[in-house]
């Protein structure tokens with residue numbers, strides 16, 4: 001129960017970035033932090049494209065245990081120092097309740113990924129962290145289950161929650177997931193929380209990131225979160241969905257063209 005749609009502020013005091021109904025927040029960065037050089041290059045590209053928050057995974061929950069699992073603590077240190085260098089608050093995923101305090105020391109926003117949306121112990125731990133939370137929708141979760149996951153965070157006294165629609169699993173194999181664009185207005189009616197869209201993880205395809213971002217803008221999402229990489233061909237994680245070059249410029253242009261909110 002909340003009188004109006006809320007705005008969540010992310011970042012250090014004096015340099016916070018709003019996510020909510022009065023603005024459109026562009027979050028971008030590498031899917032995974034791979035090295036200081038790659039992260040700085042991706043962050044510089046993200047900032048030049050107009051991003052106001054830097055994303056980057058240090059702890060990577062991969063479908064295969066044999067895939068790159070992220071640099072962990074070292075990745076977090078790299079992301080924090082790159083974020084400070086380029087002047088962007090950082091968003092990063094936490095996958096284990098035991099890591100929450102350590103990640104919260106450096107991160108400006110804690111991401112709960114699709115695979116952990118219903119990890120209630122983890123949700124409670126981020127609810128007690130004192131940091132804003134980016135809560136991705138579980139890939140097989142209904143909207144009600146997603147909102148109840150948010151309640152687990154809120155119940156611990158943390159109302160700084162941003163929801164993220166990142167695609168759901170359907171029968172359609174042309175895209176990695178199916179972006180449920182209707183979830184955005186449905187959630188905005190059912191909840192006061194801001195909701196952003198992840199077209200990168202929804203589609204798994206860089207050629208679809210710009211059109212799906214335009215769809216997110218058109219439907220009234222409060223922002224987008226997008227993967228960028230200086231050299232997607234050699235990315236250690238999700239290269240086929242990472243933007244660079246002309247695609248990133250097209251995205252930057254689409255974001256710049258958003259009409260001012262009244």
Ligand code: PEP
Pocket residue numbers: 031057061093112113114115136166198201
């Ligand atoms: C991510 O954003 O790095 C990620 C793994 O996303 P998701 O949890 O939506 O798959």
